Amino acid sequence: MAATPAAAIVLHRVLVARSAAAIPLHRAPAPAPRGPASISVAPPRRRRWRGPLRSLPPEGAPAELMEEDSKFVPLNADDPMYGPPALLLIGFDKGETDKIQAFLKELEGEFLKVIHCTEEMTKQTLWDAMHTEQPNLEAVKIADSLPRICVFSGLTGEEMMMFINAFPETGLEPAAFAALVPNSAEKVLCEVIEEIMGDHEMLTGKNTE
Numbered sequence: 049m050a051a052t053p054a055a056a057i058v059l060h061r062v063l064v065a066r067s068a069a070a071i072p073l074h075r076a077p078a079p080a081p082r083g084p085a086s087i088s089v090a091p092p093r094r095r096r097w098r099g100p101l102r103s104l105p106p107e108g109a110p111a112e113l114m115e116e117d118s119k120f121v122p123l124n125a126d127d128p129m130y131g132p133p134a135l136l137l138i139g140f141d142k143g144e145t146d147k148i149q150a151f152l153k154e155l156e157g158e159f160l161k162v163i164h165c166t167e168e169m170t171k172q173t174l175w176d177a178m179h180t181e182q183p184n185l186e187a188v189k190i191a192d193s194l195p196r197i198c199v200f201s202g203l204t205g206e207e208m209m210m211f212i213n214a215f216p217e218t219g220l221e222p223a224a225f226a227a228l229v230p231n232s233a234e235k236v237l238c239e240v241i242e243e244i245m246g247d248h249e250m251l252t253g254k255n256t257e
Contacts, residue, residue, distance in 0.1 A: 124205050125204075125205050125206040125209060126204075126205060126206070127204060127205025127206075127208075128204055128205075129202050129203060129204055130201070130202070130227075130228060130229060130230065131175070131178055131201035131202050131228040131233070132161070132178055132179055132201055132202050133159050133160050133161060133201065133202035133203070134160060134161040134162075134163055134178050134179075134201045134202060135148070135152075135160045135161070135162050135163065135198060135199070135200060135201070136163045136165060136177060136178055136197075136198070136199035136201070137162065137163065137164050137165065137197075137198060138165040138191075138194050138195065138196065138197040138198075138199065138241060139165070139191075139194040139195050139196040139197060139223070140164065140190075140196060140220075140223075141190070142164065142185060142186075142188070142190060144220055145162060145164070145185060147218050147219065147220055148162055148218070148220075149162065151214070151215075151217070151218045154214075155210065155211065155214065157207075157211070160202070160203075163177070163178070163180050163182055164182065164185070164188055164190045165177070165190065165191050165194060165237070166188060166189055166190060166191050167189070167191045169191070169237055170191060170194075170236075170237045170238040170241070171236065171237070171238065172236070172237055173233065173234050173235060173236060173237065174199070174228060174232055174233055174234075174235055174236075174237050174240050175228070175233040175234060177237045178199070178201045178228055194241065195224065195241065195244075195245050196221060196222070196223035196224065197223055197224045197225070197226055197241065197244055197245075198211075198215075198223050198224075198225050198226070199225075199226045199227065199228060200225070200226070200227040200228065201227070201228040203227070208225070208227060211225075212225050224244055224245065226240070226244045
C-alpha cells in the first residue's frame, strides 16, 4: 500500500500516558541534516520508525472517522529523529518563551532551539522555518492570530510523547502538536498550519458530537 502523504502529526496528550520524568530528553547531538530527504542517524539504542506519520486521533475517536480518513496513524515511541533539533512555536507570545525554556530544562531538552513563527515564515517551507535563526527574540515580530501549535523537529517519537504528556504542567494554554516529517518538509508553512488545524478540528469536533 502506498504511503499516504504526511503533512504533520496532530497529537493529543490523552493517548500518551507515559511518565514525563521517565527518560530525559538529553542526548548526544545528531549529525546536521543534509536536506529534506535526509534522516539523521539515531544514537545507539534508539529505535527507528517504519514510515512518515501524519495525524494521531484523540482517545475515543469514532470508528467511522478512522475508516473515513486513513491518514490518522499512531505516534510510536520508536519513531526516529528527523530534521534539526528545534521547537517551532506557532501562535505563542514572547512572554511564554521563558516557561517553555524552563520546561525544556526540566526535561533536559535544552538542546532544542526554540523558534517563534513570524508572518514571513508562513510563506516559507516548513523545512526552512525549522532552520530559522532568532538570536534576538526582542527583535522578532511574531505572527498574530495564528492557532497554537508546537512543531517538533529532531526528536524521537518517545521524546515527543514525553513532551506532550508533560505539557500541561507548564500552565500554558493548550496547543496542537505536530512534527516535521519528510513528506511535509517542502510544504509552505501556512498550508501545513491549515492542514494541522483541519485535522485537529475535525477530530475534536466530531468526537464531542
